[in-house]
Amino acid sequence: MSKIKRVVAREVLDSRGNPTLEVNVITDNAVAKSFVPSGASTGSHEALELRDGDKARYGGKGVLKAINNVNTVISRKLTGMDCQSQRKIDELMIELDGTENKSKLGANAIVGVSMAACKAGAFHKNMRLFEYIKEISGSKKFSLPIPQLNIMNGGKHAGIDNDIQEHMIIPVKFKTFSEALRAGTEVYHELGRLLKKKFGSQGILLGDEGGYVPKIDNVDGRLELIDRAINNTGYKNKIFMALDCAASEFFYSDYYKIKGKEYSPGQLIDFYKKLIKSYKIISIEDGMAEDHWNGWKQLNKELGSKIQIVGDDLLVTNVDRISQATEDKACNALLLKVNQIGTVTEAIEAANLAFKNKWNVVVSHRSGETEDSFIADLVVGLNSNQSKFGAPARSERTAKYNRLLSIEEQLGKKAGFAEF
Ligand code: PGA
Ligand code: ZN
Numbered sequence: 001m002s003k004i005k006r007v008v009a010r011e012v013l014d015s016r017g018n019p020t021l022e023v024n025v026i027t028d029n030a031v032a033k034s035f036v037p038s039g040a041s042t043g044s045h046e047a048l049e050l051r052d053g054d055k056a057r058y059g060g061k062g063v064l065k066a067i068n069n070v071n072t073v074i075s076r077k078l079t080g081m082d083c084q085s086q087r088k089i090d091e092l093m094i095e096l097d098g099t100e101n102k103s104k105l106g107a108n109a110i111v112g113v114s115m116a117a118c119k120a121g122a123f124h125k126n127m128r129l130f131e132y133i134k135e136i137s138g139s140k141k142f143s144l145p146i147p148q149l150n151i152m153n154g155g156k157h158a159g160i161d162n163d164i165q166e167h168m169i170i171p172v173k174f175k176t177f178s179e180a181l182r183a184g185t186e187v188y189h190e191l192g193r194l195l196k197k198k199f200g201s202q203g204i205l206l207g208d209e210g211g212y213v214p215k216i217d218n219v220d221g222r223l224e225l226i227d228r229a230i231n232n233t234g235y236k237n238k239i240f241m242a243l244d245c246a247a248s249e250f251f252y253s254d255y256y257k258i259k260g261k262e263y264s265p266g267q268l269i270d271f272y273k274k275l276i277k278s279y280k281i282i283s284i285e286d287g288m289a290e291d292h293w294n295g296w297k298q299l300n301k302e303l304g305s306k307i308q309i310v311g312d313d314l315l316v317t318n319v320d321r322i323s324q325a326t327e328d329k330a331c332n333a334l335l336l337k338v339n340q341i342g343t344v345t346e347a348i349e350a351a352n353l354a355f356k357n358k359w360n361v362v363v364s365h366r367s368g369e370t371e372d373s374f375i376a377d378l379v380v381g382l383n384s385n386q387s388k389f390g391a392p393a394r395s396e397r398t399a400k401y402n403r404l405l406s407i408e409e410q411l412g413k414k415a416g417f418a419e420f
Pocket of ligand 1 (some may be wrong): 039043246327364365368
């Protein structure tokens with residue numbers, strides 16, 4: 001047993017230059033550190049990210065209130081606790097907060113402490129973080145994930161309204177994670193070359209998740225170029241495509257609007273069907289808006305047997321919403337973001353519920369990220385089969401890929417590679 005002596009947070013910056021928390025869980029002979037990510041196309045049912053609202057600092061985005069909560073009430077409550085009692089630590093913080101959406105203490109405060117405590121627990125158990133997560137989650141084995149790489153950014157991540165947010169590639173037909181990552185990265189670079197040729201230096205500007213943001217208005221035009229990059233690199237039939245539409249961002253109570261064109265839910269599904277046919281799309285995330293359950297049911301009914309239908313804003317890593325979605329047959333895969341729900345324990349419960357329903361689980365970053373690579377250990381420890389960590393560029397993204405490369409090497413022959 002190793003007792004927590006103190007928990008200390010400080011205000012630092014995320015990859016967008018917005019303030020976030022660094023949290024340190026201090027034990028007798030260790031300091032375990034975490035950094036808290038932050039979304040832009042945030043689901044309205046997510047746990048609440050507490051911001052100061054004081055316009056005189058960072059335009060109101062400061063996190064000093066959340067930091068104060070860590071340094072005072074949370075630290076006092078956790079002092080003396082065994083850092084290996086992850087569930088107890090998380091439950092105590094949930095109780096201390098007492099609200100439905102962690103709005104009193106702030107989900108950003110709570111999740112930072114939860115992740116740092118998890119790292120402290122692993123250290124004192126003399127385990128690598130992914131091994132410790134395997135143990136506390138009850139998962140049966142390790143596996144390296146198939147990566148979803150977001151190589152062209154749109155929507156909120158590129159400052160564009162009414163737009164598809166993410167155009168991703170999935171290197172499926174490879175024997176190892178490192179091979180899949182290499183192939184995906186080669187496509188990313190080839191896409192950069194094609195864009196530079198077509199649009200000059202304006203074509204290779206990057207969005208929040210490291211993907212290119214060329215001036216191509218129609219989705220077809222974007223996917224066509226990605227398809228060409230896949231073919232040029234010789235990965236036809238080995239690398240497929242995926243979309244995160246983030247449809248809540250272009251939903252107007254009963255219709256959707258993409259690039260000035262309006263779609264009824266049925267027309268939107270037909271639009272997706274056309275794209276799937278033309279571009280080997282094998283996964284669509286948030287194809288419908290977060291509370292448009294009928295739209296989701298229809299989408300999953302028409303496409304769920306053919307491709308992966310992923311719920312992000314729909315599910316917000318919340319077991320109640322996942323249960324509802326399994327009952328309604330609204331989707332067939334979970335996007336898992338620890339900060340959407342606010343503790344490691346609850347995120348593990350969400351993943352386990354999804355596994356129980358034979359869903360795929362995609363462990364995901366946020367568009368605002370940091371150097372913390374916690375989610376790389378999480379995806380391996382949970383034995384979930386996919387990761388979504390952005391483009392293979394920008395250090396806040398490559399920190400996760402590089403950690404996965406390291407884990408793959410550490411595990412050697414024991415490193416299983418997931419199947420799609
Ligand atoms: P967010 O985007 O982090 O801005 O919410 C990521 C996603 O939608 O998957
Ligand atoms: Zn999403």
